[in-house]
Amino acid sequence: MSDILMSILVAGLTSGALYALATVGLSLVWGSMGMLNMAHAAMLTLGGYAAFTFSTALGLPILLGLLGALVVGAAAGALLYLLIVGNLLKNDKATFESNVMIATVGVGIALENAILLTYGGQPLKQPLSVPGALVLGPLTLPNQNILIIATVIVLMIAIALLLSRTRIGRAIRATAQNRDAAQLMGVPVNQVYFQVLVLSGALAGICGVMVSSMTQLSPPLGNDPMLKAFIMCVVAGLGNLPGAVAAAFGLALLEAFVQYAAGARWGFPTLLFVVIAVLIWRPAGLFGRVQIRRM
Amino acid sequence: MANITASPSRRLSGSAKRDLAISLVLIAAAVALPFMVDSRYILGQIVLALFYATIASQWNLLFGFSGIFSLAQMAIFAFGGYATAMLCFYFGWNVWAALVPGALGAVVFSLVVGLACLRLTGVYVALLTLAIAQTMYLLIVTDTECFTMVGSICRQFTGGAVGFARFGDLGTRALLKGQWLIGNYAIVALLFAATMVFTYAVVKSPIGLAFRALKDNPGYAVARGINRFQAQLLVFGISAFFTGLAGGFYAAHFQAIGPGILSMSQLMFIIAITVVGGVGTFWGPLVGTVVLVAADELMREAGEFRTLGLGVIIALSIILMPKGLVGRLGDLVRWSRSRRQASVSRKLAEQPAPAGE
Numbered sequence: 001m002s003d004i005l006m007s008i009l010v011a012g013l014t015s016g017a018l019y020a021l022a023t024v025g026l027s028l029v030w031g032s033m034g035m036l037n038m039a040h041a042a043m044l045t046l047g048g049y050a051a052f053t054f055s056t057a058l059g060l061p062i063l064l065g066l067l068g069a070l071v072v073g074a075a076a077g078a079l080l081y082l083l084i085v086g087n088l089l090k091n092d093k094a095t096f097e098s099n100v101m102i103a104t105v106g107v108g109i110a111l112e113n114a115i116l117l118t119y120g121g122q123p124l125k126q127p128l129s130v131p132g133a134l135v136l137g138p139l140t141l142p143n144q145n146i147l148i149i150a151t152v153i154v155l156m157i158a159i160a161l162l163l164s165r166t167r168i169g170r171a172i173r174a175t176a177q178n179r180d181a182a183q184l185m186g187v188p189v190n191q192v193y194f195q196v197l198v199l200s201g202a203l204a205g206i207c208g209v210m211v212s213s214m215t216q217l218s219p220p221l222g223n224d225p226m227l228k229a230f231i232m233c234v235v236a237g238l239g240n241l242p243g244a245v246a247a248a249f250g251l252a253l254l255e256a257f258v259q260y261a262a263g264a265r266w267g268f269p270t271l272l273f274v275v276i277a278v279l280i281w282r283p284a285g286l287f288g289r290v291q292i293r294r295m
Numbered sequence: 296m297a298n299i300t301a302s303p304s305r306r307l308s309g310s311a312k313r314d315l316a317i318s319l320v321l322i323a324a325a326v327a328l329p330f331m332v333d334s335r336y337i338l339g340q341i342v343l344a345l346f347y348a349t350i351a352s353q354w355n356l357l358f359g360f361s362g363i364f365s366l367a368q369m370a371i372f373a374f375g376g377y378a379t380a381m382l383c384f385y386f387g388w389n390v391w392a393a394l395v396p397g398a399l400g401a402v403v404f405s406l407v408v409g410l411a412c413l414r415l416t417g418v419y420v421a422l423l424t425l426a427i428a429q430t431m432y433l434l435i436v437t438d439t440e441c442f443t444m445v446g447s448i449c450r451q452f453t454g455g456a457v458g459f460a461r462f463g464d465l466g467t468r469a470l471l472k473g474q475w476l477i478g479n480y481a482i483v484a485l486l487f488a489a490t491m492v493f494t495y496a497v498v499k500s501p502i503g504l505a506f507r508a509l510k511d512n513p514g515y516a517v518a519r520g521i522n523r524f525q526a527q528l529l530v531f532g533i534s535a536f537f538t539g540l541a542g543g544f545y546a547a548h549f550q551a552i553g554p555g556i557l558s559m560s561q562l563m564f565i566i567a568i569t570v571v572g573g574v575g576t577f578w579g580p581l582v583g584t585v586v587l588v589a590a591d592e593l594m595r596e597a598g599e600f601r602t603l604g605l606g607v608i609i610a611l612s613i614i615l616m617p618k619g620l621v622g623r624l625g626d627l628v629r630w631s632r633s634r635r636q637a638s639v640s641r642k643l644a645e646q647p648a649p650a651g652e
Binding site (some may be wrong): 030036084087088091092095097098099101102103104105106107108109110111113114117223227230231233234238264265268269271272275276279280283 | 358364411414415417418419421422423425426427429430433434437438559560563566567570599600602603605606607608609610611613614617
């Protein structure tokens with residue numbers, strides 16, 4: 001019994017770590033610029049394929065592949081700002097929220113399809129895999145899972161430090177709190193937006209590598225973690241980073257337990273019911289501030 | 296910039312006159328169409344386009360006029376189609392008898408979705424409705440339990456990944472023999488016309504004004520005595536009826552329904568139609584359907600690049616023309632009118648550059 005419990009726990013924590021990484025990327029963008037990035041899923045996939053290209057096709061070391069995924073993801077974020085978001089910001093502010101959602105939906109479809117056309121639809125193997133497992137008495141921890149959880153923890157700490165200790169982080173937090181006030185204080189808001197999208201793209205790239213190392217590379221790779229990350233964002237309250245991480249781990253554990261107890265197909269519906277219940281109780285999410293809309 | 300000289304009441308009657316004129320032209324075109332189109336393939340695509348236009352017009356009612364960004368539109372459409380198909384399949388009903396109950400089922404489903412979204416705004420609605428639609432898709436596709444046995448084949452309650460087929464049709468095959476497609480075209484065209492008339496009535500009615508007020512300024516609208524909960528539930532229910540009915544007709548026309556219509560790309564196509572045509576404009580969904588279905592047919596030559604092109608079209612059109620083709624056309628008309636009044640000599644100058652590069 002405890003064996004099963006432990007393996008559920010390990011599976012839950014691993015997927016929780018992956019969801020947390022996806023959720024933070026989304027939540028960062030929403031919190032600072034009020035933009036829901038529907039292309040995040042495609043950026044995840046892009047990162048996974050970038051790592052595959054660098055390490056398998058070009059034969060570079062795996063760590064360089066990971067770095068490549070990070071760079072490609074960041075570049076995708078930068079392009080997203082330069083081509084789409086920057087232009088939409090020039091238009092009417094009131095419609096930005098829905099317009100940017102629709103535009104990124106289009107970008108997401110185009111990107112996913114471009115990947116499909118370039119690499120084909122058949123699943124590919126992500127080279128980043130660590131064999132073996134750590135055995136601690138009755139506990140068996142696959143090294144792959146340890147690697148993922150450790151990477152995510154390191155990244156979380158790095159983001160927390162970036163946000164709390166650096167100049168860029170302070171500008172991001174100021175913009176998130178009150179954009180107009182930040183701008184009046186001399187924060188270059190558009191530059192902050194650019195930086196946030198680059199950061200979120202880099203996170204998406206790494207997250208894509210991690211997700212694909214657990215399963216396989218395929219063009220719709222990012223959609224499933226993305227949909228769950230959306231749910232976790234909503235439960236936590238969009239834009240709340242610590243809340244998002246907590247919700248990611250909590251819901252991933254719940255999902256793992258439900259999938260074990262009731263069968264794999266009930267995992268996602270259970271998450272949905274939790275979200276609906278939470279939102280009826282607290283419309284802005286568990287940790288979300290009551291949103292003050294700019295009219 | 297906009298130079299409005301006419302009084303509001305005269306402008307309203309002017310727009311009603313224009314809408315009437317457009318409708319008459321469209322009706323004439325719809326009647327003439329089967330006589331001009333020989334190709335069965337083209338007529339089939341036109342029927343499909345009419346379904347898209349119907350769904351898009353109801354999504355436009357929800358998003359464009361009421362500001363509720365729901366992504367459950369295809370789920371409601373599928374619900375209507377599945378309900379109709381299942382009534383015929385399990386109880387042996389005639390398709391025509393099952394259409395309205397199917398549509399009412401879709402209304403109930405939509406009201407439940409609306410209830411879940413009642414306290415939410417903006418992107419929260421989008422995320423929750425997307426999750427609901429995806430759940431529906433996953434539950435249908437992963438359904439493997441046998442519900443009944445048909446011959447020696449196991450059938451799932453929801454039809455599973457295969458869906459339902461051969462549960463009856465609209466009766467046009469028996470009636471019109473080889474010309475059945477024209478019969479179906481007439482039926483679907485009537486459905487679309489009824490949807491448009493109904494949408495027009497809703498948009499111009501006090502309820503429609505309440506929806507629009509809630510979209511433009513929720514705080515002010517509520518202060519003026521509009522019940523937000525009631526209005527939001529109402530628009531979810533209203534927009535679901537014709538969506539569900541279209542779902543039933545869709546299932547009956549193709550004599551099949553499967554989980555494929557719940558896929559993301561179908562939903563995106565509906566959104567793209569509305570966005571390209573013009574969100575919140577009455578004729579936008581129709582214009583968008585014509586343009587996108589035509590573009591889709593042209594891109595069929597390019598084969599694989601279809602979906603890629605669709606994504607690029609969505610992204611570009613929202614940047615270059617946030618109000619869609621109809622909105623741009625309106626801008627153009629207003630601009631040329633003000634130009635004509637200002638000076639005739641500068642008429643040939645360039646039109647104002649669209650926002651963005």
